[in-house]
Amino acid sequence: xxxxxxxxxxxxxxxxxxxxxxxxxxxxxxxxxxxxxxxxxxxxxxxxxxxxxxxxxxxxxxxxxxxxxxxxxxxxxxxxxxxxxxxxxxxxxxxxxxxxxxxxxxxxxxxxxxxxxxxxxxxxxxxxxxxxxxxxxxxxxxxxxxxxxxxxxxxxxxxxxxxxxxxxxxxxxxxxxxxxxxxxxxxxxxxxxxxxxxxxxxxxxxxxxxxxxxxxxxxxxxxxxxxxxxxxxxxxxxxxxxxxxxxxxxxxxxxxxxxxxxxxxxxxxxxxxxxxxxxxxxxxxxxxxxxxx
Numbered sequence: 001x002x003x004x005x006x007x008x009x010x011x012x013x014x015x016x017x018x019x020x021x022x023x024x025x026x027x028x029x030x031x032x033x034x035x036x037x038x039x040x041x042x043x044x045x046x047x048x049x050x051x052x053x054x055x056x057x058x059x060x061x062x063x064x065x066x067x068x069x070x071x072x073x074x075x076x077x078x079x080x081x082x083x084x085x086x087x088x089x090x091x092x093x094x095x096x097x098x099x100x101x102x103x104x105x106x107x108x109x110x111x112x113x114x115x116x117x118x119x120x121x122x123x124x125x126x127x128x129x130x131x132x133x134x135x136x137x138x139x140x141x142x143x144x145x146x147x148x149x150x151x152x153x154x155x156x157x158x159x160x161x162x163x164x165x166x167x168x169x170x171x172x173x174x175x176x177x178x179x180x181x182x183x184x185x186x187x188x189x190x191x192x193x194x195x196x197x198x199x200x201x202x203x204x205x206x207x208x209x210x211x212x213x214x215x216x217x218x219x220x221x222x223x224x225x226x227x228x229x230x231x232x233x234x235x236x237x238x239x240x241x242x243x244x245x246x247x248x249x250x251x252x253x254x255x256x257x258x259x260x261x262x263x264x265x266x267x268x269x270x271x272x273x274x275x276x277x278x279x280x281x282x283x284x285x286x287x288x289x290x291x292x293x
Contacts, residue, residue, distance in 0.1 A: 017130065094118060191251055205292050207263075207288055213243075
């Protein structure tokens, strides 16, 4: 294995994915390695991108039992998003925008579906440069239908402006997704994103995850939430925003989005994890906003 281990370095190290993106990629791979079939989501390419050392499964945040709920929640939301993408592509939508793409591997894992779409991955310039190098090192070509759109959010750049410059067609509907991002943003920053999505042409759809306040989380999952908060704070990327579902729906309506719907983590548990003999279930604490323009 390579010694290139971004998960062991500070989250603000330029040119590398942050610890959250790395952890998500490793949990997705761990689902295949330690959980019984049927697997809810299959992704080991993220693991290859990260290329951790041989002892990565011994990390405290990879403990199969202690982190099973978080692992299940991560693969549940990933499965929901890709089911949504497949559904919308089947209806003729041809543009897919991933906000805060991190180590997303959709274009590499689902080439047949991706070939029907123009995929736009939006993230920090340094992270994207690192990802390009890693993909090239693994032998993955970057097809013309996959566009990396570097955006320096801290400098106030508009992701929608950069998207248009990268070839996005504002006259066609799009699927826009944002997972694992809103907890790091202010309420106003999230509202600004919602307002930008609301300007897209009718037929566009947004799926966005958000963290629930502690009092809305199952009591059994609150210690895990506190541990996640402490870990995020110590790594320099604290959770700063939590939303009750009605608050997020209100924010989306105020931004001008239509057909706003709350998709609970519990509903994903029922959809993807019912009747599993191993009892694997997602932890509570993260829900989704689903809305159309």
